[in-house]
Amino acid sequence: GQQVQQSPASLVLQEGENAELQCNFSTSLNSMQWFYQRPGGSLVSLFYNPSGTKHSGRLTSTTVIKERRSSLHISSSQTTDSGTYLCALERDYNQGKLIFGQGTKLSIKP
């Protein structure tokens, strides 16, 4: 089965609402990264977060290794936050190999 599962697959919110994106993994973890994929396809790195909580503006990432999950929280969402968000993990014995989730497609309505 899939080693990295993201949920929900898609999420529609009104502008101003908070978004919670989940990433669950079934394998051991060396590192976890969250990306935003631009419409053209390129990836924007949001967080490199092997464990714990990190903040960046309206974004917060929390990785709990024991529970095998990582989350991305977007507060006070804006229409410009719309797009696809991907989590990717690196297992502890594979240097440089990232396993990507299927992504969450976020749509923020004005």
Next chain:
Amino acid sequence: GALVYQYPRRTICKSGTSMRMECQAVGFQATSVAWYRQSPQKTFELIALSTVNSAIKYEQNFTQEKFPISHPNLSFSSMTVLNAYLEDRGLYLCGARAGQNYAEQFFGPGTRLTVL
């Protein structure tokens, strides 16, 4: 800062022909370079991983015969898609990392391949 460039950004090739794409790390020495592909409606999957002092390792569904990779130094890598067919279309990303364990991976903007 750490940047990864990819060239070309977009390319179109006829079915059965080959195309080469390049990846360059700027501002850091990449201890590992990974090539990924995102096929339409799918997530990214690893094609091959090249690390310092190791041979290039291909994932199960990809071969050196189909996707030969050249990695002459820590900053540059190129990959060729040989005999491209419709199933090879997609976005090819190059990811480079500057450390061993616990190091962030930086991605280029990708090369989008269309096969006619």
